[in-house]
């Protein structure tokens with residue numbers, strides 16, 4: 001078994017891993033190693049051939065591969081060590097990483113710090129326990145996206161899409177453009193799960209019906225999928241009897257949520273947040289295991305990649321800084337989600353510095369204010385669970401803080417009289 | 419296949435048929451197994467609880483009691499010979515009320531009479547000490563240490579592979595449609611031509627009564643009974659060590675908590691008499707029933723950890739017992755039917771007895787060169803890092819992970835194809851690629867590519883499990899008209 005020593009081991013070469021590696025380098029780490037299981041860098045972006053990446057970061061509408069390429073080019077001109085087709089099997093608490101590939105065999109990588117950037121996986125039919133038979137033709141939207149965009153095959157001719165997550169919306173358009181028919185996108189919530197712009201550009205522009213407050217209650221077909229029964233749901237998401245409707249289709253795409261892939265993190269002893277499904281982190285993106293950092297979709301599911309890059313840069317440079325001096329910037333304030341807020345990241349910050357918070361609300365609302373721990377309030381015209389909100393806390397504002405906890409909550413705006 | 423003659427034709431490649439044909443392959447016989455699906459093991463054998471029962475549930479004097487305990491006793495050696503995962507984790511039947519605790523004595527007595535080894539009663543304190551996640555309601559438990567868990571599909575494929583190594587033949591995608599008996603031999607009509615055979619073993623599971631009826635034997639019929647099962651993430655796998663049973667209240671053994679041989683947790687099954695023999699749909703009511711029941715047995719089962727719901731159909735006979743006998747109408751056909759639970763457990767013992775029944779009709783000679791062992795299977799994820807390193811050095815294909823959830827390598831998938839895997843599910847059940855928490859989301863395209871390459875078929879012809887179960891309808895752009903494509 002080969003033993004390798006490195007300063008920073010970055011697990012995953014998607015947008016998070018790429019940005020973290022570059023930032024670590026920038027911050028002075030001598031040896032940075034990216035471990036990626038695919039045959040190329042770029043992660044899931046490589047199959048996202050549609051436009052819409054980089055609006056915030058570059059004020060440009062890039063495709064996924066174009067966005068990824070900007071980082072890949074930078075990595076390639078740096079001396080960052082990249083291992084492709086390399087699977088990480090295990091990360092220990094003291095930052096030993098076991099990884100393997102066909103060329104180098106099994107590797108024992110002793111890392112000064114580890115940055116987790118493994119991304120997420122899609123929720124499956126099994127996890128939803130959708131009743132019915134188990135025919136071919138039921139697959140996750142991401143798997144279908146890979147078949148169409150990378151492998152060059154179209155799974156079916158007539159589809160129903162369950163869930164209105166962004167990949168599902170994008171795939172509704174892709175299927176249509178490929179000459180297949182999309183009979184409906186079915187969403188259990190009263191609003192779409194994906195970005196509004198995707199609802200408009202992928203469904204509305206093609207006349208694909210979005211059925212809200214509805215779900216698939218039965219899957220039909222012994223061999224290949226023949227159709228699904230959909231039904232409306234009540235306030236507790238139970239199907240309403242009498243509203244069942246049979247929709248023929250040979251393909252059911254599932255876009256029903258993404259789950260951060262934290263099996264390796266758990267092995268390393270990292271503590272998880274039950275709401276995000278990702279590690280608990282501080283303002284450095286450091287997890288509860290010293291020297292192990294996390295960023296990107298393994299930390300929490302993002303809607304736009306630009307924020308992933310930003311968050312990963314924090315993680316990468318903090319990992320490098322931590323290596324140089326472990327005592328820097330220990331957090332002293334906990335951050336909590338209050339009324340109307342689903343989660344806030346990071347879960348702890350350092351009041352002596354500045355901080356950036358990422359948060360999601362629990363439901364869409366108009367004209368609300370975000371209360372930031374009583375320190376200040378932010379007016380928001382619309383808030384949606386699908387759209388992550390960023391809040392900057394300057395050093396000056398944090399100086400005013402006289403407690404060791406901040407709670408972020410949503411309040412309906414009180415109209416001033418007169 | 420036209421007009422070939424066999425000494426024995428086994429109809430049905432479930433656990434019973436494969437166990438029988440493997441037993442037959444010890445003898446100098448021309449034997450064939452005829453299976454309608456693309457691979458063996460896809461009937462009830464694929465979809466059950468995977469428990470090797472101890473044998474205290476069955477009333478003495480029944481065929482179930484007769485074959486269960488001996489079948490259980492054959493398991494450790496059989497699984498070792500064939501290199502199949504088997505774990506003797508033991509069984510607890512848990513009483514939650516004083517009434518139920520009283521009933522445990524009946525099962526203890528019944529178990530003793532059936533010859534269940536090591537069976538005993540344990541009090542609440544000991545039960546909870548041994549299984550800390552049993553609920554506070556636990557009053558007492560019946561402990562049957564000989565109970566175990568196995569991967570039934572894996573065992574069926576291993577039995578078939580070993581039978582083929584020893585000269586038996588396998589016909590897949592071959593459905594028996596009619597049988598004629600001319601007094602000395604059977605002509606077996608299938609969708610792919612006909613063969614003749616001197617003897618038939620009827621192991622056709624859910625359709626065993628139809629096979630019997632083909633020789634005008636209507637002495638039994640199959641009453642299908644569905645069972646829904648819910649497989650859970652490995653994160654739940656350690657919640658219990660033993661398989662936990664309730665005290666039965668009705669016809670079935672009740673809803674169980676099963677730590678599977680692969681390290682998952684499974685909860686189920688339900689028991690519902692159904693009309694159609696292909697009704698393998700799972701239902702919301704089924705899950706609710708399963709979950710409500712297991713909650714009263716074991717604490718901490720998280721319903722959000724389900725990764726794969728499925729249903730299997732028990733091929734119960736209208737006699738309420740296994741039908742293991744030469745046909746009364748046409749004795750050259752021997753039935754191994756009515757195989758509801760504990761059919762999986764009983765199968766090895768039934769196979770021995772079926773061969774004995776055949777010996778009553780015809781003299782059999784043992785092959786001197788029978789090879790009982792199967793070529794060992796490499797299970798990469800079960801090896802130490804050093805062993806894994808060594809394997810990759812020998813063969814770079816061990817260095818490529820196909821299934822990330824279950825850590826399955828390309829070399830293992832290719833080996834599964836060599837051993838008879840033809841389909842996505844066939845690979846999944848053999849080497850677990852796609853059996854993990856992402857349910858093939860990531861590895862299905864990779865597995866399909868390997869199947870396409872190794873079998874020399876296009877991607878669109880790679881199927882989930884034979885028949886019309888294709889995953890890909892066409893190459894991209896194929897649905898577009900020329901004008902659309904040009905645009």
Ligand SMILES: Cc1cc2nc3c(=O)[nH]c(=O)nc-3n(C[C@H](O)[C@H](O)[C@H](O)COP(=O)(O)OP(=O)(O)OC[C@H]3O[C@@H](n4cnc5c(N)ncnc54)[C@H](O)[C@@H]3O)c2cc1C
Pocket residue numbers: 429430431432433434435452453454455458459460461462463464465466467468469470471592593594595621622623624625626643644645646647687729730731732733754757758759760761762763764
């Ligand atoms: C939910 C559930 C849970 C269970 N749990 C357990 C358990 O924990 N322990 C236990 O011991 N038992 C259990 N059982 C019972 C056990 O699964 C069965 O007894 C066993 O699998 C039966 O095997 P078989 O070979 O008879 O049938 P099958 O596996 O159904 O095999 C029959 C085969 O015959 C083929 N066939 C049928 N007709 C034709 C035809 N005309 N031509 C060609 N081929 C044909 C079919 O395709 C099939 O492959 C359970 C059953 C169910 C449903």
